Amino acid sequence: xNPRCASVLDTPPTAAWPPDVERLRDDFPxxxxxxxxxxxxxxxxxxxxxxxxxxxxxxxxxxxxxNANIHRGVHRLSVRAxxxxxxxxxxxARFLNAARPEEIVFVRGATEAINLxxxxxxxxRLRAGDEILVSELEHHANIVPWQLVCEQTGARLRxxxxxxxxELRLDSYERLLTERTRLVALTHASNALGTxxxxxxxxxxxxxxxxxxxxxxxxxxxxxxVDVRALDCDFYVFSGHKVFGPTGIGVLYGxxxxxxxxxxxxxxxxxxxxxxxxxxxxxxxxxxxxAGTPHIAxxxxxxxxxxxxxxxxxxxxxxHEHDLLAYGTARLAALPGVRLLGTAADKVPVISFTxxxxxxxxxxxxxxxLGVAVRAGHHCAQPLMQxxxxxxxxxxxxxxxxxxxxxxxxxxxxxxxxxxxx
Amino acid sequence: MSDALRALYQEVILDHYKRPRNWGRxxxxxxxxxxxxxxxxxxxxxxxxxxxxxxxxxxxxxxxxAISVASASMMSEALKGRTVSEVxxxxxxxxxxxTGRADAEAAPLGKLAVFAGVAEFPARVKCATLAWHTLRAxxxxxxxxxxxx
Numbered sequence: 192x193n194p195r196c197a198s199v200l201d202t203p204p205t206a207a208w209p210p211d212v213e214r215l216r217d218d219f220p221x222x223x224x225x226x227x228x229x230x231x232x233x234x235x236x237x238x239x240x241x242x243x244x245x246x247x248x249x250x251x252x253x254x255x256x257x258n259a260n261i262h263r264g265v266h267r268l269s270v271r272a273x274x275x276x277x278x279x280x281x282x283x284a285r286f287l288n289a290a291r292p293e294e295i296v297f298v299r300g301a302t303e304a305i306n307l308x309x310x311x312x313x314x315x316r317l318r319a320g321d322e323i324l325v326s327e328l329e330h331h332a333n334i335v336p337w338q339l340v341c342e343q344t345g346a347r348l349r350x351x352x353x354x355x356x357x358e359l360r361l362d363s364y365e366r367l368l369t370e371r372t373r374l375v376a377l378t379h380a381s382n383a384l385g386t387x388x389x390x391x392x393x394x395x396x397x398x399x400x401x402x403x404x405x406x407x408x409x410x411x412x413x414x415x416x417v418d419v420r421a422l423d424c425d426f427y428v429f430s431g432h433k434v435f436g437p438t439g440i441g442v443l444y445g446x447x448x449x450x451x452x453x454x455x456x457x458x459x460x461x462x463x464x465x466x467x468x469x470x471x472x473x474x475x476x477x478x479x480x481x482a483g484t485p486h487i488a489x490x491x492x493x494x495x496x497x498x499x500x501x502x503x504x505x506x507x508x509x510x511h512e513h514d515l516l517a518y519g520t521a522r523l524a525a526l527p528g529v530r531l532l533g534t535a536a537d538k539v540p541v542i543s544f545t546x547x548x549x550x551x552x553x554x555x556x557x558x559x560x561l562g563v564a565v566r567a568g569h570h571c572a573q574p575l576m577q578x579x580x581x582x583x584x585x586x587x588x589x590x591x592x593x594x595x596x597x598x599x600x601x602x603x604x605x606x607x608x609x610x611x612x613x
Numbered sequence: 614m615s616d617a618l619r620a621l622y623q624e625v626i627l628d629h630y631k632r633p634r635n636w637g638r639x640x641x642x643x644x645x646x647x648x649x650x651x652x653x654x655x656x657x658x659x660x661x662x663x664x665x666x667x668x669x670x671x672x673x674x675x676x677x678x679a680i681s682v683a684s685a686s687m688m689s690e691a692l693k694g695r696t697v698s699e700v701x702x703x704x705x706x707x708x709x710x711x712t713g714r715a716d717a718e719a720a721p722l723g724k725l726a727v728f729a730g731v732a733e734f735p736a737r738v739k740c741a742t743l744a745w746h747t748l749r750a751x752x753x754x755x756x757x758x759x760x761x762x
Contacts, residue, residue, distance in 0.1 A: 550677065556618075
C-alpha cells in the first residue's frame with residue numbers, strides 16, 4: 192500500500208518525474224521571502240509546514256462569506272457553514288480511508304487527540320498493574336498523557352527500546368506485549384529522527400494479543416499515504432498544521448465501535464442530546480467529543496489542504512523528498528565533525544545531526560543568519576535525546592517544496608557555524 | 614560573517630566558551646542551584662560561597678551553547694568579591710542590556726558588555742541569562758531548580 196521511500200525508488204520514473212518544484216513553491220506564498228537579505232530556506236517542516244494559497248483562500252472564503260456557527264442556526268449561513276464543516280470531516284475520512292466520517296473527531300491537534308484517548312478510552316479501562324506500551328522514539332505528546340493516566344490508575348508505562356540507528360527493536364516489542372498490556376501507543380514516524388515505523392507489522396503483532404493500538408501520525412501524514420483500515424489501527428491522530436493546514440485543528444480517527452463506548456471528555460454545547468438538571472444524555476460520536484464551538488474555519492482549511500495534496504502526484508513528490516533526504520544526508524555526512532542521528536532504513540525526510548564543538552543552538556543562530564530555518568533543541572523528545580546521549584540536535588526537516596539549493600545553503604551554514612565557533 | 618553574528622560571537626565569548634573559568638564544584642558551598650532551559654536542554658549548576666555579605670567564590674558546571682557557557686564563565690569572574698547587592702544590581706543592568714532595553718554605555722557592565730550583541734537575537738536572551746537566574750536562586754539558598762520558562 193504505502194509507497195515508502197524504498198519502494199518508491201524501485202518504481203521506474205514516470206512522466207511526472209522530476210516534479211516541477213519551482214511551480215509548486217509558487218503555491219506557498221510564505222516561501223517566497225527573504226530573511227535578513229537571504230532567500231528563505233525553510234527546513235523546519237516537522238515543526239510546522241507552510242500553507243498553500245488554496246488553504247488561505249478557504250479560510251478567507253469561510254470568514255468572508257459563510258461565517259456562522261454550525262449545527263444550530265436555521266439561517267442559510269449556518270447551513271453553509273455546517274455543510275462545509277461536515278464536508279471537511281468527510282474529506283478527512285477519505286484522506287485516511289476511514290470507514291465513515293463519524294470516525295473522525297476534530298480536535299486542536301495530535302496532542303489533544305492523544306489526551307482525549309488517554310482520558311476517555313484508557314483511563315476507565317486501566318487497573319493497577321496494567322501496562323501501556325510506548326517507545327523511546329516518542330514525542331512528549333505521546334508520553335505525558337499516558338503518564339498522567341498511569342498516575343491516576345496505577346497502571347505502568349513500558350518502553351520499547353530502539354537500536355542505535357533509531358529503529359524500534361521488534362524483538363523487545365514482541366517481548367513487552369503481554370497479557371498485562373492494555374494499549375500500544377506508537378509514533379508512525381519519529382519527529383526527531385525521521386524513523387518510519389513498520390506500523391502495519393506493529394499493529395498486527397498487537398492484534399495477536401488483542402491489544403488496541405494508537406498511532407501518532409503527526410510526522411507521517413505529510414509524507415506517506417495513510418490507510419487506517421489497511422493498518423487496522425484503533426486510533427490514528429495527526430495535526431493539521433503539519434500537513435499544510437491551519438494551526439489549531441487536528442484529527443482523532445477512532446474505530447466507530449470504540450468511540451461509541453467512550454464517555455465524553457469535555458462537557459458543553461454541541462455534545463449533548465438532551466440536558467436537564469437531573470440527567471443529561473450525550474450525542475453520538477463524533478459530536479460527543481466536540482463540546483463547544485469547534486475550530487470551524489480550521490477544519491475547512493484542513494480539508495482544503497488535503498484536497499490540495501490529493502491534486503498532486505504523491506509518488507513523484509515522495510521520490511523527490513527521498514532524493515532530498517539522500518542528498519542532504521550525504522552532503523552533511525561529508526563535513527568533518529558532523530554526526531548524523533537516526534539512520535533507519537525507512538525514513539521520512541528528517542535529518543538530525545550534531546556538530547563537534549558547536550552547540551545546536553549556536554548552529555541554529557548562524558544558520559538563521561543565512562536564511563536557513565532549522566530546529567535546534569531536544570525536539571520535545573528528551574527521553575530519546577538521553578537514549579542517544581546528546582542534549583540536543585540540529586534538525587532539518589523537509590517537505591516536498593524544498594530543493595537541493597536549500598540543502599546547499601544548509602551545508603554552507605553548517606560550515607560557517609564550524610568556522611565561527613570552533 | 615554578518616555584523617550581528619560577529620557582535621554575538623566575539624573572541625572573548627568564544628574563548629570563555631572553549632575554556633570556561635571557575636568550572637566545577639565548591640567543596641562546601643553556602644548556596645547551590647540547578648538551572649535548566651527546557652527549550653534547548655541546557656543545564657547549569659551554580660555553587661556559591663558567601664562570606665558576610667560578599668560572594669567569596671563561585672563555581673559553575675554544566676553544558677550549554679556558547680552564549681550560556683561563556684555567560685556563566687564571565688559572570689563567575691565578574692562577581693567574585695562583590696557584595697550580594699552589587700550582584701543584584703549588576704544582573705539588573707545585564708538583563709536590561711541583553712534584552713535591548715538599555716545600551717551598554719547607559720548601563721555599565723565592564724567586561725560583560727560583550728554580551729550586548731545578544732540583544733539582536735531575542736531567541737538567545739535566555740541563553741545569556743540562564744547562569745544569572747541560577748546564581749540568584751543559589752544566593753537565595755534555595756536548593757531547588759530554576760527554569761527559564
